[in-house]
Amino acid sequence: GFAFPDDKGTWRGFDVDICRAVAAAVLGDAKAVRFTAIPAQDRFAALSSGKIDILSRNTSWTFGRDAGALDFPAVTYFDGQGFLAPKALGLASADELNGARICVQAGTASEQNMADYFKIRGLKYSAVVSVSEAQARETYQGEGCDAYTADVSALASARSLMNNPNAHVVLPTVISKEPLGPVVRQDDPAWTDIVRWSVYALMLGEELKLTADNVAEARDASQDPR
Secondary structure (H helix, E strand, C coil), X not given: CCCEECXXXXXXXXXXXXXXXXXXXXXXXCCCCCCCCCCHHHHHHHHHCCCCCCEEEEEECCHHHHCCCEECCCCCEEECEEEEEEHHHCCCCHHHHCCEEEEEXXXXXXXXXXXXHHXXXXXXXXXXXXXXXXXXXXXXXXXXXXXXEEEXXXXXXXXXXXXXXXXXXXCCCCCCCEEEEEEEECCCHHHHHHHHHHXXXXXXXXXXXXXXXXXXHHHHHCCCCC
């Protein structure tokens, strides 16, 4: 639901629409976007090099990233990291995964979060690292690992795509806070502000119940300066 190409190859989803909103604000055309699919481990290099202008890819706002050369203009989705496991195991908590093989995607905050969580509790695990979400999901479904960890939203998505979704359960344990949002380079504060206020305009528009059907009328007739 964050970013996916439909059966016609058109990119759709929550993160995709953030990019379209910025294009509409800056260029007056929501279609004036070039989308580039980038693996998690390569996303910050692509942004820093100028290959892309906005990284809109369910990315967690962390201290380490913010202290570097990146800016996070706004939070668009509050998430947290969890675990997907076979329902047949009857697990009630991630603490019962001691000694388990756990699938995780490379280049994500999930790797370090999991390491910290298990270390603090004196638990052991084996990380089965995948280069993509699809590979991690397929490895888990093929029983190449005992559980799969990622943001809960990603786990819900992965579960829905499996051969038998009802055979898997997202455990109630959430081990992190993951504020997600678009990312830009830190060297252009004006661009950061543009992206930030494009996001805030969307939030305000929703509060004011503006839609594609009524926005033109509201712009011309409303007495509300917002």
